[in-house]
Amino acid sequence: MRQRLAVVCAVVTAAAAVLFGAAAQAANPVITAIYTADPGPLVVGNTMYVYTGRDEASTSQQNFVMREWHVLSSTDAATWTDRGARANIGTFPWAGADAWASEVEPRNGRYYWYTSVNGNGAGWMNIGVAVGDSPLGPFTDAKGGPLISDSTANSSGLNIDPTVFVDDDGQAYLYWGGYWSPRAVRLAANMVDTVGAVVTPQGLTNYWEAPFMFKRNGLYYMIYAANDTNGCVTSSSYACQRYATATNPMGPWTHRGIVLGQVSSTTNHAGAVEFNGQWYLVYHNANAPGGGNFRRSVAVDRMYFNADGTIQRVVQTTTGPPPNPGGGGSGTNLGPSATASTSYVSSWESLAAVNNGGTPANSQDRSNLVYGNWPQQGTQWIDYQWPSARSVNRVATYWFDDNQGIDLPGSCQVQYWNGSAYVAVPGQSACGVAGNTFNSTTFSTVSTTRLRLSFTSRAGFSTGVLEWQAFQA
Secondary structure (H helix, E strand, O other), X not given: OOOOOOOOOOOOOOEEEEEEOOOOOOOOOOOOOOEEEEXXXXXXXXXXXXXXXXXXXXXXXXXXXXXXXXXEEEOOOOOEEXXXXXXXXXXXXXXXXXXXXXXXXXXXXXXXXXXXEEEOOOOOEEEXXXXXXXOOOOOEEOOOOOOEOXXXXXXXXXXXXXXXXXXXXXXXXXXXXXXXXXXXXXXXXXXXXXXXXXXXXOOOOOOOEEEEEEEEOOEEEEEEEEOOOOOOOOOOOOOEEEEEEEOOOOOOOEEEXXXXXXXXXXXXXXXXXXXXXXXXXXXXXOOOOOOEOOEOXXXXXXXXXXXXXXXXXXXXXXOOOOOOOOOOOOOOEOHHHOEEEEOOOOOOOOHHHHHOOOOOOOOOOOOOOOEEOOOOOOEEEEEEEEEEEEEEEXXXXXXXXXXXXXXXXXXXXXXXXXXXXXXXXXXXXXXXXOOOOOEEEEEEEEEEEEEEEEEEOOOOOEOEEEEEEEEEO
């Protein structure tokens, strides 16, 4: 994202193998040895990557000086390593300046890096695409010329800020655009050619630039920068992050609200990603020492969803998120994709709490939704059901304890549906009931459409759960 007069952009890759935050929790911004901007997050296995541009402007320069993209990585979303510059302007022989915002999208074992870069030909900014065989490359030009340029029919007023999304059916989509001009087009299976006409998506209220697209529970989300003064910012020289949802990847979109308010830099660029069962918003600000509008730095904070799928406004912190190793191991958390049910939930609590991607601060944390079954006592349960079989070999449970009628359980057991009944998962390790932590339970891999957590209360108390994660084998 950029400000109105000096349009910004950038993004992707990383530099130097410098480890930040040897302590359990790092601070925001996450990297301060260099200035980084326009982050695009991606999760591969047990690692979160952030592809980001590098701001190199001196304190006397009032414009964007950006020549390379870096990659940052973390295995707990709290401590980050700069993996060095993995692409630069020279990656594209047809380009000559402005390594602006970008994003990486995996497909068929390869990683496609979509970038905003200034070509040597007519016009200003273009969308380029590089490709590599790993999240860290090496990356090479995949097309030999721009994917999108000023000569593209119905191109944006400024061809920058690509976001690419591959849907469950394999169809890929590209959104991009600045100067209030969002654009969208389908991509071919090779990820380097467009299919059909470029369209102008509808419903992205007050769009300015920097789209980022993702999908959750069958709903499509678009985060984007806006610079209106209708609750977004006090001055249109700055930007907030609005978001919209749709039931079709090409829209129309319905504006839902603001996910991130004004930051300390005039530009505001963000991306959202789920990692180890928790959703995060990755963005930039000017908070690093010596920072400014042209010397920005990447920050990371937790993001929460309400039961109806709307997003709570992200709270910007200077501490960053707490370490999240995903309940003590790696893997994909299948909880958010499941339909939850329960033996009983109190009318003032919410079953949606158990799989909304939260990472509680402690067992008394009510900053997000909470599941509790007061005044019931004895054995209760929560279930996950998927439309087709899933292979699972581990769960992690964060128990709720309100220091009143709800207490930590006395015992618990993990069960699965064998086709006719619920039975205990084989080879089950101890089902932990400790407070203020994720309790990890491992077992032999089961393939099932339903998974159950059964728990028995201590005498005189009810029970509750803040988050229940189920990990793909």
